[in-house]
Amino acid sequence: MSKTLNPKSKPNLGDGVNIKKISSEKRNRKSYAEPRMPVKRQLKGIKNPNHDKVGSTDDIYNIWGRRKNISTFDKGKNKGMRSLWIIIFILLAVAIVSYLGWNFFNNFKPLSGNGVVLEISGEDSVISGHKVGLTIKYENKEQVKVKNVELRINYPEGVYYVSSSKEPDNLGANLWKIGDLDPGEDGKINLDIQVIGNTNDELNIESAIAYEPVNFSSNFETKVSHTIKIEKTLMELSIDSPSEIGNNNRVAYKILYKNISDNNLLNARIRFEYPSGFSVSEVNADSLEQISENTWNLGDLQKKSSGEIKVSGFLDLANNTTSTFNAIIEIKSLYSIEHNLENDLVLEWIPYIKVSKDTLSVPSDVPLQISINNNPIDAVVNWGDELKYELHYKNNSEDAITNIVINLKLDSKYLDKETLQDNFNGDFNEDNLSITWDKNSIPSLAKLAKNQEGKINISIKLHQFDDEYIGSTDYLVKSEAKLKYKNASSEEKEVLSNTIINKLNSPIEASSKVRYYDENGLAVGSGPLPPVVGETTTYEVVWQIKSPTNDLNDVYVKTILPPNVDWGEANVYGKGNMVYNSETREVVWQIKTLEKSKDYTGKFNILLTPEKNHKDKIVTLINQTNISGMDSFSGAKISKDFPYLTSELVGDKKASGKERVIDL
Numbered sequence: 226m227s228k229t230l231n232p233k234s235k236p237n238l239g240d241g242v243n244i245k246k247i248s249s250e251k252r253n254r255k256s257y258a259e260p261r262m263p264v265k266r267q268l269k270g271i272k273n274p275n276h277d278k279v280g281s282t283d284d285i286y287n288i289w290g291r292r293k294n295i296s297t298f299d300k301g302k303n304k305g306m307r308s309l310w311i312i313i314f315i316l317l318a319v320a321i322v323s324y325l326g327w328n329f330f331n332n333f334k335p336l337s338g339n340g341v342v343l344e345i346s347g348e349d350s351v352i353s354g355h356k357v358g359l360t361i362k363y364e365n366k367e368q369v370k371v372k373n374v375e376l377r378i379n380y381p382e383g384v385y386y387v388s389s390s391k392e393p394d395n396l397g398a399n400l401w402k403i404g405d406l407d408p409g410e411d412g413k414i415n416l417d418i419q420v421i422g423n424t425n426d427e428l429n430i431e432s433a434i435a436y437e438p439v440n441f442s443s444n445f446e447t448k449v450s451h452t453i454k455i456e457k458t459l460m461e462l463s464i465d466s467p468s469e470i471g472n473n474n475r476v477a478y479k480i481l482y483k484n485i486s487d488n489n490l491l492n493a494r495i496r497f498e499y500p501s502g503f504s505v506s507e508v509n510a511d512s513l514e515q516i517s518e519n520t521w522n523l524g525d526l527q528k529k530s531s532g533e534i535k536v537s538g539f540l541d542l543a544n545n546t547t548s549t550f551n552a553i554i555e556i557k558s559l560y561s562i563e564h565n566l567e568n569d570l571v572l573e574w575i576p577y578i579k580v581s582k583d584t585l586s587v588p589s590d591v592p593l594q595i596s597i598n599n600n601p602i603d604a605v606v607n608w609g610d611e612l613k614y615e616l617h618y619k620n621n622s623e624d625a626i627t628n629i630v631i632n633l634k635l636d637s638k639y640l641d642k643e644t645l646q647d648n649f650n651g652d653f654n655e656d657n658l659s660i661t662w663d664k665n666s667i668p669s670l671a672k673l674a675k676n677q678e679g680k681i682n683i684s685i686k687l688h689q690f691d692d693e694y695i696g697s698t699d700y701l702v703k704s705e706a707k708l709k710y711k712n713a714s715s716e717e718k719e720v721l722s723n724t725i726i727n728k729l730n731s732p733i734e735a736s737s738k739v740r741y742y743d744e745n746g747l748a749v750g751s752g753p754l755p756p757v758v759g760e761t762t763t764y765e766v767v768w769q770i771k772s773p774t775n776d777l778n779d780v781y782v783k784t785i786l787p788p789n790v791d792w793g794e795a796n797v798y799g800k801g802n803m804v805y806n807s808e809t810r811e812v813v814w815q816i817k818t819l820e821k822s823k824d825y826t827g828k829f830n831i832l833l834t835p836e837k838n839h840k841d842k843i844v845t846l847i848n849q850t851n852i853s854g855m856d857s858f859s860g861a862k863i864s865k866d867f868p869y870l871t872s873e874l875v876g877d878k879k880a881s882g883k884e885r886v887i888d889l
Contacts, residue, residue, distance in 0.1 A: 339366030364411035374403035500548030502541025619678035624713035731775035780854035793830025
């Protein structure tokens with residue numbers, strides 16, 4: 226029976242356990258296949274040699290539970306390899322750290338605090354509108370290179386870029402990308418600007434340079450400024466207009482401008498910004514060239530000379546209590562003048578002087594308003610038109626008003642007094658064309674309670690035009706009214722209505738006719754008459770135009786030729802140019818300015834070649850003719866139509882009875 230070994234007791238070598246023999250057998254195992262671990266940790270993992278097999282004192286278990294023959298473990302070789310790798314790693318780390326340290330300490334230099342310095346020098350006073358030259362200098366005062374250097378200029382209102390020695394890097398012409406600057410490196414930019422302002426204005430120009438030192442990740446910035454004072458201006462501008470308006474929504478602005486310099490001024494214009502709800506009725510700008518609806522060219526403004534522009538119109542009192550009118554004199558920028566290279570013209574206008582005028586609407590206690598043909602403002606009328614008036618009044622005061630008297634004044638010699646219609650039978654004064662209503666004609670005018678209102682309606686016609694009116698300058702009807710009353714304190718008050726001016730269009734005297742014989746019976750046409758199928762007959766078309774009272778601008782006379790009618794040749798007597806468009810078959814006579822009281826005649830030939838289906842018929846020679854133009858006095862477009870003309874040749878007595886096409 227074998228003995229049981231006590232694992233806590235030391236092995237008894239005398240018990241017949243042959244340790245060397247067992248170890249010799251274990252040596253044949255492939256111990257190299259198991260992972261290795263440090264000897265100390267292996268030793269800690271030695272188990273009782275008697276745990277699994279009696280008599281095994283040289284076998285140990287490693288931490289993976291495999292037996293290991295400690296007697297054959299090559300500790301010296303593995304330890305040496307590990308040490309070698311450690312040494313290589315340390316040497317490599319030292320080399321990298323040494324390189325980085327050398328590179329850092331050789332590149333790093335502490336900032337001196339001086340940074341990149343910036344300086345602006347140049348003129349510090351200027352005449353408004355003139356050019357100012359500035360020099361912007363910069364220098365890197367640091368011991369290290371700086372990168373991403375950018376120079377920026379902030380232009381205040383009234384300062385405009387003209388040119389610079391280095392082209393800007395943005396559309397705003399206020400940014401220059403410098404790049405990198407080595408220690409001690411400097412540079413400069415020469416800058417020309419145009420300065421505009423009022424006398425004694427001071428304009429502050431700020432400049433900043435941003436940069437980044439190579440050994441910092443932060444951005445730095447240096448700022449400087451330069452102040453320019455306006456010595457004087459070259460022009461004066463003012464607006465004269467009422468500060469308050471009541472019932473009358475008509476307002477007139479008088480704009481005065483003056484060249485106060487010692488030289489002639491070129492490249493200037495004046496522009497208006499109208500109030501919201503303002504309707505322009507008339508602009509009197511003398512002989513100034515109009516560029517757009519609200520802009521006029523001042524041309525060559527002589528030294529010490531002045532000018533005046535009058536603008537009249539109507540304010541929307543219902544929706545606007547305060548209205549602002551702006552007048553602005555603009556000059557062409559020096560940039561656009563200096564950059565006028567070949568056909569690359571830069572047109573840029575900048576404000577030189579701006580003035581504003583406010584008009585306050587003050588509601589009346591007793592508003593009185595006139596409307597003519599349902600229109601409370603100016604409108605264009607024609608000779609023979611009927612004018613339908615409505616006078617509206619209301620008591621907006623806190624108390625009743627008494628003894629109301631309303632008077633309407635019609636200022637025009639072109640009204641037909643015989644056509645006056647007044648349902649209330651007011652007192653009509655034919656000498657001065659005024660009508661008065663009081664409590665005798667309208668009983669309710671004896672007393673008008675609070676919020677009570679009323680209306681008066683009349684009508685009157687304009688005369689038809691007559692040659693006796695030629696040569697006048699006042700082709701208009703001016704209408705205004707006033708209302709008198711007594712308030713609760715028996716004080717007499719008077720209010721005025723709105724004023725309406727109705728201008729009369731010039732009556733166009735024009736004619737359109739086709740003929741074969743002229744007024745003397747001489748043939749102006751050719752070919753068979755009456756016209757024959759398959760043969761060509763030539764006729765003459767005559768257009769005559771006259772404007773008795775006003776000049777007409779941009780006059781066009783147009784017609785379209787029908788099929789089987791061809792264009793011949795044209796002659797113009799007076800002014801204008803007549804052309805024919807073969808694609809549209811349109812004949813156009815254009816006259817830039819048709820002067821009043823002058824006769825204009827245009828003639829052209831047409832060729833008719835009838836077809837068989839025209840036999841025994843009167844054929845159309847020209848279609849409807851239209852005359853249009855702009856009346857220079859009324860400001861309105863006028864137009865007149867004439868019917869189509871046929872081979873009947875109305876008015877050509879000698880050709881009478883030869884209008885129908887025949888077939889030989």
